[in-house]
Amino acid sequence: xxxxxxxxxxxxxxxxxxxxxxxxxxxxxxxxxxxxxxxxxxxxxxxxxxxxxxxxxxxxxxxxxx
Amino acid sequence: xxxxxxxxxxxxxxxxxxxxxxxxxxxxxxxxxxxxxxxxxxxxxxxxxxxxxxxxxxxxxxxxxxxxxxxxxxxxxxxxxxxxxxxxxxxxxxxxxxxxxxxxxxxxxxxxxxxxxxxxxxxxxxxxxxxxxxxxxxxxxxxxxxxxxxxxxxxxxxxxxxxxxxxxxxxxxxxxxxxxxxxxxxxxxxxxxxxxxxxxxxxxxxxxxxxxxxxxxxxxxxxxxxxxxxxxxxxxxxxxxxxxxxxxxxxxxxxxxxxxxxxxxx
Numbered sequence: 001x002x003x004x005x006x007x008x009x010x011x012x013x014x015x016x017x018x019x020x021x022x023x024x025x026x027x028x029x030x031x032x033x034x035x036x037x038x039x040x041x042x043x044x045x046x047x048x049x050x051x052x053x054x055x056x057x058x059x060x061x062x063x064x065x066x
Numbered sequence: 067x068x069x070x071x072x073x074x075x076x077x078x079x080x081x082x083x084x085x086x087x088x089x090x091x092x093x094x095x096x097x098x099x100x101x102x103x104x105x106x107x108x109x110x111x112x113x114x115x116x117x118x119x120x121x122x123x124x125x126x127x128x129x130x131x132x133x134x135x136x137x138x139x140x141x142x143x144x145x146x147x148x149x150x151x152x153x154x155x156x157x158x159x160x161x162x163x164x165x166x167x168x169x170x171x172x173x174x175x176x177x178x179x180x181x182x183x184x185x186x187x188x189x190x191x192x193x194x195x196x197x198x199x200x201x202x203x204x205x206x207x208x209x210x211x212x213x214x215x216x217x218x219x220x221x222x223x224x225x226x227x228x229x230x231x232x233x234x235x236x237x238x239x240x241x242x243x244x245x246x247x248x249x250x251x252x253x254x255x256x257x258x259x260x261x262x263x264x265x266x267x268x269x270x271x272x273x274x275x276x277x278x279x280x281x282x283x284x285x286x287x288x289x290x291x292x293x294x295x296x297x298x299x300x301x302x303x304x305x306x307x308x309x310x311x312x313x314x315x316x317x318x319x320x321x322x323x324x325x326x327x328x329x330x331x332x
Binding site: 031033063 | 103105106107108193194195196197200217218219220223224225238239240241242251252257262288290299300301302303304306307308
């Protein structure tokens, strides 16, 4: 299936969980949130959240400056 | 309180606005707003709130004005290098609008003082430059049922959300507590000077809307601005049931158990 991840087209196997995609992104230790189709998905839901064709996934990093 | 002839002229563009009028202007003049952080974000926030005629503005910052601030912190001037930021800001605000009473608080917010500092205000603006303060302000405001606006900037990017009682908070979005050195700060990677102008102006607008009771607030939404792509993303945020502060089983229950919460995490 085709998705958009951080603005770029990406091909993933059907039934891929959001967590699998996040694990590929090397976000360990970073402060981030993940939105799918313009809605934040809470972290605890990532392992069972199944992505579907056409989903738009964006990683939002917290910015701490002021 | 009746508006003076000078005030009727000064605030004319508010007064002729359907959703403000004389009543709305009086409401702004009797409002109290606390701005925590008097830097990049705090500068435009303070100037727009003062220009709009917010009657009392508390300003919190423990720093002095430095040359490296002037690229973006437009409330300060070259002549005020070395002066406490809160006094420099007060000088600019008073020159702009003598109607606004400025309460300078030359300090940083801490676990011990924050509840006391925010207590007297109708709305709080979080305009600080570090995550510890951002989370602390979020937590104290949510615990005190105090509405506030969060702002953050870095490089060519900024984000903001408005947190009001009963709605999603900053921890609903970014669940983790502050961990030192995990992410860069402006003094490490820089920020384009006009970025805080965009985000701070959004924060000031949200504050004025809240005080006037007009329109929809940026609550349960996070606005992310990418200046390089000129893109605003409006992301929906639901109240997170796992939120350690406002979720179903909160761990942070008062400022009194705050230290304990962080100790347990270690």
